[in-house]
Amino acid sequence: MPPTDSIAELKGAVEAAARALRDGEPTEPAPTLDRPPKPDLGDYSSNAAMLLAGPLGDNPRAVAERLRGELEASLGGATGSLDRVEVAGPGFVNLYLSDAWYRRALATLVGAGEDLGPVPTVAPERILVEFVSANPTGPLHVGGGRGAAYGDAVVRLLAAVGHEVEREYYINDAGSQITHFARSISARMKGEDLPEDGYQGEYVVELGKAIAAEGVDPDDLTAVGDRGIALMIDQVRETLRRFGVVMDTWFSERSLVERGDAEAALGKLDAGGHTYRHEGALWLRTTEFGDDKDRVLIRSDGEPTYLMPDIAYHWDKLERGFVRLIDVLGADHHGYVGRLRASIAALGADPDSFEALIMSLVHIVEDGQRAQMSKRSGDFVSLDDLIDDIGTDAARWFMLSRSHETTVDIDLALARKQASENPVYYVQYAHARIASILRKAEEVGSAVPGAIDPDGRTEPPAPSEKALVKRLLEFPHEVREAAARRAPHRICAYSSAVAADFHAFYRDCQVVGAEGEGVEASRLALCLVAKRTIAGGLGLLGISAPERM
Numbered sequence: 001m002p003p004t005d006s007i008a009e010l011k012g013a014v015e016a017a018a019r020a021l022r023d024g025e026p027t028e029p030a031p032t033l034d035r036p037p038k039p040d041l042g043d044y045s046s047n048a049a050m051l052l053a054g055p056l057g058d059n060p061r062a063v064a065e066r067l068r069g070e071l072e073a074s075l076g077g078a079t080g081s082l083d084r085v086e087v088a089g090p091g092f093v094n095l096y097l098s099d100a101w102y103r104r105a106l107a108t109l110v111g112a113g114e115d116l117g118p119v120p121t122v123a124p125e126r127i128l129v130e131f132v133s134a135n136p137t138g139p140l141h142v143g144g145g146r147g148a149a150y151g152d153a154v155v156r157l158l159a160a161v162g163h164e165v166e167r168e169y170y171i172n173d174a175g176s177q178i179t180h181f182a183r184s185i186s187a188r189m190k191g192e193d194l195p196e197d198g199y200q201g202e203y204v205v206e207l208g209k210a211i212a213a214e215g216v217d218p219d220d221l222t223a224v225g226d227r228g229i230a231l232m233i234d235q236v237r238e239t240l241r242r243f244g245v246v247m248d249t250w251f252s253e254r255s256l257v258e259r260g261d262a263e264a265a266l267g268k269l270d271a272g273g274h275t276y277r278h279e280g281a282l283w284l285r286t287t288e289f290g291d292d293k294d295r296v297l298i299r300s301d302g303e304p305t306y307l308m309p310d311i312a313y314h315w316d317k318l319e320r321g322f323v324r325l326i327d328v329l330g331a332d333h334h335g336y337v338g339r340l341r342a343s344i345a346a347l348g349a350d351p352d353s354f355e356a357l358i359m360s361l362v363h364i365v366e367d368g369q370r371a372q373m374s375k376r377s378g379d380f381v382s383l384d385d386l387i388d389d390i391g392t393d394a395a396r397w398f399m400l401s402r403s404h405e406t407t408v409d410i411d412l413a414l415a416r417k418q419a420s421e422n423p424v425y426y427v428q429y430a431h432a433r434i435a436s437i438l439r440k441a442e443e444v445g446s447a448v449p450g451a452i453d454p455d456g457r458t459e460p461p462a463p464s465e466k467a468l469v470k471r472l473l474e475f476p477h478e479v480r481e482a483a484a485r486r487a488p489h490r491i492c493a494y495s496s497a498v499a500a501d502f503h504a505f506y507r508d509c510q511v512v513g514a515e516g517e518g519v520e521a522s523r524l525a526l527c528l529v530a531k532r533t534i535a536g537g538l539g540l541l542g543i544s545a546p547e548r549m
Contacts, residue, residue, distance in 0.1 A: 005119075006105040007033065007473050010044060010075070010095065017070035018048045021063070027051050035470065039463070042086065042094030043470065049091035060091025067093050102461050103454040106469055106522060109529045110452050116529070116536055118476035120162025127163050128317050129155050131328035132240070133170040136232045137181040138380075139203055140239045143330070145383035146362040146408065149399040149542065151328040152245045153488035154357070156540045161483045166248040166322075169236075170313065173229050174253045175306070182225030185211060189218035201380075207231060239384050243392055244542040256312045262304065265312040265347065266297065274346040284311075289342035289351065311343045318349050326355045326486075328404075333358055357486055362399060362408045370409070390415040393543045397424035400541055401492040423496055424543065427534060430499035432549040433506070434531040441512050441524055452525045457518030464505040468526060471501045472533050479540065488541060495537035502530045 011033040018027045031048035049064035056063055064087040071093070076082035081101040086094045109116070131151025134144040151167070158165045172178075184198040188208030194200060208218075211227050218224060233250070240247065256262050269275050274285045280300030284307075287294050297308045317325050329336065333356070341351040364371040364381045371381050386395050394415040401423065402408050420426045438448050461469070474494070482490040511527060514520040535545035 005473070005476055006101070006108060007044075007477070010081075010097075013071060013074050014046045014048055014067075014093070017067050017074065018052055020070050021052060021066055022055060025055075027055070036092075036094065039467075041088060041092075043097045043466075044095045045088075046093045046095070047091075049087075049093055053091070061087055064091040064093050071095070099460045100454070102466055102469055103457060103522070105473060106526060106529070107452050107454040109469075109472055110449065110525045113450075114532060114536075116472075116475050116533055117160050118480045124162045124164060125324050126322050127158055127165045127324040127326060128168055128320075128322040129158070129165060129326045129328065130168045130170055130317075132236075132245075133172070134236070135172045135177055136229045136236065137177055137199060138201060138232065139382045139384065140236050141380040141382055142362055142364055142386050142410070143359075145243065145386065145395065146399040146404075147328050147330070147359050148240055148243055148245050148383070149396045150357075150359060150404050150488065152542050153396075153400055153491075153540065154326070154328070154483075154486050156542065157479065157483040157486075157488060157491075160479055160540060167246070168249040168251055169247045171229075171233060171250060171252045171254075174257065174309065178225050178229065179221070181228055182221040185228045186218045186221060186224050189224070239382075239387075242387055243383060244396065251313070253309050253313070256309050256316065261316055262309055262312040265315045266308065268315075268348075269297075269311075269343075269346055272346060272348065284343065284346060286339050286342035286346065289345040291338045291342040295339050295343075307339060307343065310340060311347070314340065314344060314354065315347055315349075318344075318347075318353065324353055324355065326357065328357050328359060330359055331361050355486075357404060359404050360407045362410065365409045365411045366413075386410070393428070394422070394424050396542050397492065400488045403487065403489050418549075423492070425549075427495045427499045427538065428544070428546055429549055430502050431531055431534045431538070431545045432547060434502065434527045434534075435547040437506075437511055437527055438524070438531070444512060446512055446520060446524065448524050448528055449521050452522055453518070457516070457522050459516040459519055461522075462505075462509050464501070464508040465523070465526060468498075468501045468505045468530060471498050472529055475533050475536065482540075491537050491540050495534060495541075498530060498534055498537065502527075502534075505530075 014031050014033055015027070018031055019025060027048070029051070031046050031051055033044050033046050036042055036045040049060045049067055052063045052067075053060040068085040068087060071085050072082065075095075080098055083096040083098045086096070088094050129151055132140070132144050132148045134140055140148070155165045155167055180195070180197050181199055183195045184204050185208050187194050187198065188205050189212045207228050210231060211224060212218065214227065216223050216227055237247075237250075266275075269284060274288065275297065276283050276285065281296050282298035283294045284297050285294055295307055296305050298304050314325060337356040337358075340356070341354055344354050345351040364386070383395075389412060390410075395410070398410045398415055399408060414422055418425055420429070441448055478490055478494045482488055505526070509523060511523045512520065514523055538545045
């Protein structure tokens with residue numbers, strides 16, 4: 001149990017009380033401990049009595065009364081954590097905690113310093129998260145930006161709970177799109193019309209000028225394509241850097257062919273008896289591993305499908321020692337997941353090592369209208385343009401504030417606002433306001449305590465103080481849940497709730513100069529923990545926590 005997890009102490013007491021009624025036998029599932037919907041129903045509530053009613057052969061309210069006796073003995077005795085226990089409704093056990101419990105909980109939060117997150121997992125994994133991986137044929141647009149924000153936040157969350165995680169970008173530098181790209185640049189270099197299916201964006205004109213200035217022959221399509229890819233990757237790398245994303249590895253698709261990895265993977269599939277020929281094409285029996293139909297690996301003209309290098313690539317990931325492969329994929333990849341899981345199984349690996357997270361679309365809204373995005377037509381909103389307009393922090397917040405499975409509309413007018421209606425501004429302002437309070441305290445000679453005595457204050461905490469303490473105690477749980485569910489939007493919601501609870505506390509309670517023994521010190525300490533928690537939450541999202549606004 002981490003030193004800051006006072007809620008775990010309470011949950012442990014409830015579980016111990018439940019075991020006591022069953023002669024030490026644990027209850028499955030374990031009893032919950034939740035914050036009830038209304039404050040008058042207690043600080044925390046448990047369903048333990050409903051779970052125990054069946055095994056004990058008694059009605060839930062009668063079981064709840066027995067649980068109340070156990071909890072009063074364990075929490076209301078020497079620890080003094082309990083004010084009272086009430087039984088409500090069909091048998092909920094509602095705990096009303098003492099002022100002493102709140103003082104101790106705050107003291108442990110303060111004593112933890114910056115280490116407010118969860119205890120690292122007991123089963124850490126070596127994880128590779130591959131994300132963005134947009135074709136290197138144009139600037140990164142906002143759709144790729146959402147994948148960048150999400151993938152980076154997932155990495156931060158997984159690392160926060162103790163996993164060994166790396167970020168990887170897969171460069172699709174082989175295939176027909178590269179040929180179209182090279183021909184498009186060449187045409188612009190020579191002042192000719194674009195070929196059919198060419199890339200029409202203005203950026204292609206600029207690439208043509210830059211490559212021509214380097215003396216590259218426009219008729220040497222290989223050299224033109226290679227240089228175009230290199231310039232685009234440099235631009236994407238810089239865009240991601242501006243967006244707070246730094247990849248550990250940039251992996252080239254072309255290198256799979258050059259090293260013979262694709263042939264090796266194909267040989268492994270052949271040796272396992274999982275391939276066959278039909279109508280001149282080479283097929284993989286993915287239906288043997290749960291796919292809805294078999295898949296072509298090599299077309300009848302000898303060209304590999306996109307699945308072949310993808311299989312080789314994921315085999316390479318496993319060969320590098322990663323035990324979990326997380327791919328953040330675009331909205332058009334739903335049909336991709338089953339065939340790749342089946343391919344991994346055909347290679348003799350565990351298909352459950354592969355995890356696909358499918359991103360929904362993101363739209364830019366200006367004056368009530370959605371902008372359309374297409375790299376090939378050149379009609380798109382680049383991530384650089386969005387960063388220039390609303391900044392990295394707002395862009396990341398709006399991309400992360402909803403589940404990755406939900407479409408996001410970024411309202412530029414709202415994102416530009418320096419006001420509380422803008423959710424990222426609201427949270428950052430809470431952090432800046434706390435920083436201002438702590439600076440003021442130092443200016444008037446009130447020391448911000450690095451530790452507090454839980455018995456050093458006799459005046460009871462105000463309701464808004466209690467609410468803020470309870471919210472801050474939830475941080476380790478929220479990080480664990482967000483990491484387990486790959487759900488950074490939970491951290492957005494939690495950070496907003498912390499900010500709201502802090503603003504309510506500051507509205508209700510004087511901090512600097514508060515009267516009463518130990519009151520100012522405890523409230524300054526509470527401010528300090530709230531500041532650390534908001535900064536921690538924003539850091540998991542890749543968003544800054546400003547000291548002044």
